[in-house]
Amino acid sequence: MLQDIIGSKTGLFADGVQTVLRGHENRSRRVVLLKGNLVQNSRSDSAGINARVNNHGTFGFASIAEYTPEAAEKVIRAATENAIALGKHSGRNLPLPVSAGTGTVPLNAKIVDAEQKELIEMCKTVDGYIEKKYPDLTSRTVVYYEDSQDRIVYTSDAYNGHLVTPRCYVFVMMSAETKDGVPVELFKAFGGFGSFYDHFSDPEKLYPGIDELYKKLMDKKEGVYAEAGYKTVVLGSMMGGMLAHEAVGHTVEADLVRGGSVAGPNLNKRVASDLVTMVDFAHTYNGTPAALPVFLDDEGTRAEDVVLIRDGILTGYMNDRESAAEYGMTPAGNARGWTFTDEPIIRMRNTCILPGKNTVEELIASVDDGYYLIDSGNGQADLTGEFMFGVTCGYEIKNGKLGKALLDTTVTGIAFEMLKTVDMVSDKVEWSSSGFCGKKQPMAVGMGGPHMRCKITIGGR
Amino acid sequence: MELKQAADFLDGILREQKIEKYGFFLNQSEKQELNIENGEFKLLRTVFNNNTSVNVFLGTKTGSAGGNAMTEEGLRKVVEEAKAAAESASEDPCHDIAPGQGKELYRRGIYEPDMEKFIERIREFLDTVAKEYPEVRIMASIGSFDRWHWLSRNTNGTEFEGIGGQYHFSIEICASDGERTTGLDYTGIAMKTLGQPLIELGDIRRHLEDIRRSIHPETLEGKFEGTLILTPGCAANFIFMTLSNYICDGVIINGTSQWLDKVGEQVADEKLTITLDPYDERIISGECGTASGFRSEKVTLIEKGVLKTHWLSLYGANKTGRPVVKNTGSDLVVTPGDKTLEELIASVDKGLIIGYYSGGQPGTNGEFSGVAKNSFLIENGKIKGAVTETMVNGNLGEAFRKIRGISREVLCDGGSVVPYIAVDGIVISGK
Numbered sequence: 001m002l003q004d005i006i007g008s009k010t011g012l013f014a015d016g017v018q019t020v021l022r023g024h025e026n027r028s029r030r031v032v033l034l035k036g037n038l039v040q041n042s043r044s045d046s047a048g049i050n051a052r053v054n055n056h057g058t059f060g061f062a063s064i065a066e067y068t069p070e071a072a073e074k075v076i077r078a079a080t081e082n083a084i085a086l087g088k089h090s091g092r093n094l095p096l097p098v099s100a101g102t103g104t105v106p107l108n109a110k111i112v113d114a115e116q117k118e119l120i121e122m123c124k125t126v127d128g129y130i131e132k133k134y135p136d137l138t139s140r141t142v143v144y145y146e147d148s149q150d151r152i153v154y155t156s157d158a159y160n161g162h163l164v165t166p167r168c169y170v171f172v173m174m175s176a177e178t179k180d181g182v183p184v185e186l187f188k189a190f191g192g193f194g195s196f197y198d199h200f201s202d203p204e205k206l207y208p209g210i211d212e213l214y215k216k217l218m219d220k221k222e223g224v225y226a227e228a229g230y231k232t233v234v235l236g237s238m239m240g241g242m243l244a245h246e247a248v249g250h251t252v253e254a255d256l257v258r259g260g261s262v263a264g265p266n267l268n269k270r271v272a273s274d275l276v277t278m279v280d281f282a283h284t285y286n287g288t289p290a291a292l293p294v295f296l297d298d299e300g301t302r303a304e305d306v307v308l309i310r311d312g313i314l315t316g317y318m319n320d321r322e323s324a325a326e327y328g329m330t331p332a333g334n335a336r337g338w339t340f341t342d343e344p345i346i347r348m349r350n351t352c353i354l355p356g357k358n359t360v361e362e363l364i365a366s367v368d369d370g371y372y373l374i375d376s377g378n379g380q381a382d383l384t385g386e387f388m389f390g391v392t393c394g395y396e397i398k399n400g401k402l403g404k405a406l407l408d409t410t411v412t413g414i415a416f417e418m419l420k421t422v423d424m425v426s427d428k429v430e431w432s433s434s435g436f437c438g439k440k441q442p443m444a445v446g447m448g449g450p451h452m453r454c455k456i457t458i459g460g461r
Numbered sequence: 462m463e464l465k466q467a468a469d470f471l472d473g474i475l476r477e478q479k480i481e482k483y484g485f486f487l488n489q490s491e492k493q494e495l496n497i498e499n500g501e502f503k504l505l506r507t508v509f510n511n512n513t514s515v516n517v518f519l520g521t522k523t524g525s526a527g528g529n530a531m532t533e534e535g536l537r538k539v540v541e542e543a544k545a546a547a548e549s550a551s552e553d554p555c556h557d558i559a560p561g562q563g564k565e566l567y568r569r570g571i572y573e574p575d576m577e578k579f580i581e582r583i584r585e586f587l588d589t590v591a592k593e594y595p596e597v598r599i600m601a602s603i604g605s606f607d608r609w610h611w612l613s614r615n616t617n618g619t620e621f622e623g624i625g626g627q628y629h630f631s632i633e634i635c636a637s638d639g640e641r642t643t644g645l646d647y648t649g650i651a652m653k654t655l656g657q658p659l660i661e662l663g664d665i666r667r668h669l670e671d672i673r674r675s676i677h678p679e680t681l682e683g684k685f686e687g688t689l690i691l692t693p694g695c696a697a698n699f700i701f702m703t704l705s706n707y708i709c710d711g712v713i714i715n716g717t718s719q720w721l722d723k724v725g726e727q728v729a730d731e732k733l734t735i736t737l738d739p740y741d742e743r744i745i746s747g748e749c750g751t752a753s754g755f756r757s758e759k760v761t762l763i764e765k766g767v768l769k770t771h772w773l774s775l776y777g778a779n780k781t782g783r784p785v786v787k788n789t790g791s792d793l794v795v796t797p798g799d800k801t802l803e804e805l806i807a808s809v810d811k812g813l814i815i816g817y818y819s820g821g822q823p824g825t826n827g828e829f830s831g832v833a834k835n836s837f838l839i840e841n842g843k844i845k846g847a848v849t850e851t852m853v854n855g856n857l858g859e860a861f862r863k864i865r866g867i868s869r870e871v872l873c874d875g876g877s878v879v880p881y882i883a884v885d886g887i888v889i890s891g892k
Contacts, residue, residue: 141711259600341508
């Protein structure tokens, strides 16, 4: 883990500007077994220092691939020079955001590193289980993936601190063939925040999830195409989380609001049914650690929760310090960079639609003719809130009961229209944290949601 | 540490460790990047970075490690970690490095930028857009110059060195009439000179025109089977999805490809020829060497619709007993057709011209289903209005067997050369 060698350099911060100095290390570990063949076996550690200077709305940023006191001095000088140099070309002249407080945020966790042989052995054990128990699969892939961020932040007028974000996952992918010889696939992610030993010391704990994945794949082998059109669906928790992140979350990032997103003219207006409340959690959900806890951002803002939608009314945006000043809101720790080369930009942390009162069974039983959409492989949305989610796992619902499995399809809609159709919400939330959000830079984010009954446009042949 | 000094130091450590077979890649890079937000210059970013990657073989076991510390301590750590990874690996004789290729120096693009001129060009672009496209908002724009110096070496005697740099300009745009705002659109271009106004490069002007015409999109009712004209950026996306689904390592090794035994056979319409060509003059920083150490070559993957080869790495080739392809890059060149875009559009009874496909990577069966973004309805040979909430569904393999036509016009964005491709038999559905 990073040692604090940069704290003594704050005396080099220039007067009359806001400066943040950040030491940052990213680590990754990767093992891939494809049908038992070890096709990837790699580790990587990258560290460096950056500085960002805000000179009244014109920003300078510089980074160097060294974690040394000398590099800290260089980046402070270079970022300050960049801010001044750009000022000659920029018409920006904004007041500097006021300080939201100063202090020190303590280290939140430790990164524990496992040896590569432990990772490989665990993957082999999992792969061996699948090979032995399910020989009828046409292919199987077991991936161990781990990344961690370790950052030390010093600021001119905000909080300093040390934050680590380790996460690790096992992805299991299975392929089978339909009776017509057409391949079908499913995958599942295991793991979450923490290190190898937190999740994978006992590979047998993965087996029930693997068995469930196989059962769903066998259902999918007999699957049918969804009928295209505007349908009543029950969105599973993973789909709910994707909706919270992609379709709503991005439109309420203040930099996209400034760019003209649909959230701009809808602040304090109804954008969803009154069953929908959505929060970007910082580090704690319901008294327990959030999927990927964030205690401090890369502008030195202490992380707090942001309520984005309350009872269907759009109530807030996610901000950095500059946009918070612009919109008259309080910054809550959303400005983050992925590596030492990245300037902080507005990112989600743990975005979630809160649970309601119904059970999942009640939701399914209430649908006469529709679909139960369980898992998504990916999703995208744009400024208008028009979204697309790939659906990799789902079932028909006929007369309140699950029918045939679905082959891969896609759903789309306009978020603030679709959320107004939500008329039942389940009482439990599930979280995922294995993906990356892409927005100039990648970022690890958590997303969660309950099951929801709503109307949505589904694609199909 | 200087690059060659670091390379020699690495050789020394690896020999010290009695590692007889290895390869490594070292890179030192610098980025100067100007960020524009809502038409204003906001951030100037300078990045100095290094990359180190070492691949160690112990008999038939292999492991790799990487980092960015080009110091004695950092390089020693990378070697130790690569060795430890190799020691933990399974025996697999299919992992290998390419036979010796000798030494070669590759120069690409330019090495010294004119940043003042670049800023002038960006200012000129912003002013032109404000004047000619007042409805269009430049939400974000990035102008960057990237410079690199890399070196790869292996124990079969190969040493490749690359020196180069390129400008890159990208925009993220929307349009508004004060009441309605469109969705986002993106485009970008790599270049080695600043001789032309940025607005005239690549397909930037087309994107500006299209977003301006998208402020009042219509929702399609029902569904129909029609023609999809893939704009060049979208066509490149569909082609890479197809290559990944049918001819790459993963699907050939595990045997799930539907083109597993199709080499030499017609898999697409005869109008389609797909080549990877790192030496095409229109491509600025084409691949020089593959990860396993081959000198990159021009490779035709599909010629007049016939599959010429699977796209296998050295490992994939050794694992499956099929030929290796000495190109792992994205230097895509698609042979243009004999029709103008206007003629292609005129030939379509009903369909879409699609700017961007918002959908996931299809499964190995090739079925795709996604949203047509930045797209326009075509009826009776004419482009009608923009559409929203419109989905396109089909099968990658089938789509490329039903090519209606390929345009003469090609998009050269500095990284690939791709025409418009019209495919039939796509299910297009609205609400």
